[in-house]
Amino acid sequence: MVILRTVSLLVAAGSISLACSSSTPDPGGDAGPGDLGVVVTDQGTVTDRGTVTDRGAPDSGGGASCGGSLGPCNVVTSTGCMAGEGCYAGRSADGGVGATCAPAGSRGWGDPCTSANGCREGFACLGTPGQCVKLCCENDNASCRDEARGGRPGAVCAGAVTGSDTRTCMDISSCDVYAASGNRCPAERPRCDIIASDGTTNCFAHEAGAAPGGDGAACCSNSRCQPGMVCVPRDRTMGNVACVAASPNRVCRRVCNPLLAGVDAGADAGAQCPGAQTCSFTFTDTPDTYGACAPMP
Numbered sequence: 001m002v003i004l005r006t007v008s009l010l011v012a013a014g015s016i017s018l019a020c021s022s023s024t025p026d027p028g029g030d031a032g033p034g035d036l037g038v039v040v041t042d043q044g045t046v047t048d049r050g051t052v053t054d055r056g057a058p059d060s061g062g063g064a065s066c067g068g069s070l071g072p073c074n075v076v077t078s079t080g081c082m083a084g085e086g087c088y089a090g091r092s093a094d095g096g097v098g099a100t101c102a103p104a105g106s107r108g109w110g111d112p113c114t115s116a117n118g119c120r121e122g123f124a125c126l127g128t129p130g131q132c133v134k135l136c137c138e139n140d141n142a143s144c145r146d147e148a149r150g151g152r153p154g155a156v157c158a159g160a161v162t163g164s165d166t167r168t169c170m171d172i173s174s175c176d177v178y179a180a181s182g183n184r185c186p187a188e189r190p191r192c193d194i195i196a197s198d199g200t201t202n203c204f205a206h207e208a209g210a211a212p213g214g215d216g217a218a219c220c221s222n223s224r225c226q227p228g229m230v231c232v233p234r235d236r237t238m239g240n241v242a243c244v245a246a247s248p249n250r251v252c253r254r255v256c257n258p259l260l261a262g263v264d265a266g267a268d269a270g271a272q273c274p275g276a277q278t279c280s281f282t283f284t285d286t287p288d289t290y291g292a293c294a295p296m297p
Helices: none
Strands: 006-010 049-052 085-091 097-103 123-126 131-136 156-161 167-170 191-194 201-204 229-233 250-256 277-282 291-295
Touching: 085 123, 131 156, 229 291, 250 277
Parallel strands: 006 156
Antiparallel strands: 006 049, 085 097, 123 131, 131 167, 156 167, 191 201, 229 250, 250 291, 277 291
């Protein structure tokens, strides 16, 4: 199974007028379909809202067309736009997905935003409340670290965006993915999750307005689970079935270390399972030391 950090952008109501160069770990797939949603008015203002729906390592995809599959401009590099413009992806009122050039803002990494082009070129406005997030192509960590283009030292290209072939750049932090408390994450971002296949971790916020659940709580993303928990399919046979928030088919389970299965809990109390569960849930694209607990057969 693959853990993805998927970003879904929600659509703002309105029409699209193209005045320039045309026109977001969840094992077993992402949390379901999503849209890139921006609206461009004839004044060139772009509006979007976004929600981070889950976390984890990058999936396969991207390639030479990365960022350019939605139209004549490229949302990652802004190729096809004039100087001072950025390329922003979105869905028009008729449901079509495309990319358009718009005057680029000046806000960068982590800055608050209320519109897509409030951010500088190569960025998108994601989250609730919105924050500027740098876009990238699969495995292109160098672009995430390019400070001249808004990158940060040590950042990695580790996020997937639903409805697009692009990824998102992410900071890294040496937090403890197994710990239920004291995981070295700040209070505003209490979750620690793996974001790359080498075990690189980062801290994340819980889903806004939702109390994080413990073992067995229904979920569609890691952000609905307490620290030290991960959102996994309720039934292993449903690993590739999309999760619907109104009726989740996934549950929060304890993160564990499969290599310690059968070892006395005292060896690493933070990586063991509750009673009647074993560390038998494993994932692809994560270290062998990362897994999740599951009820015994």
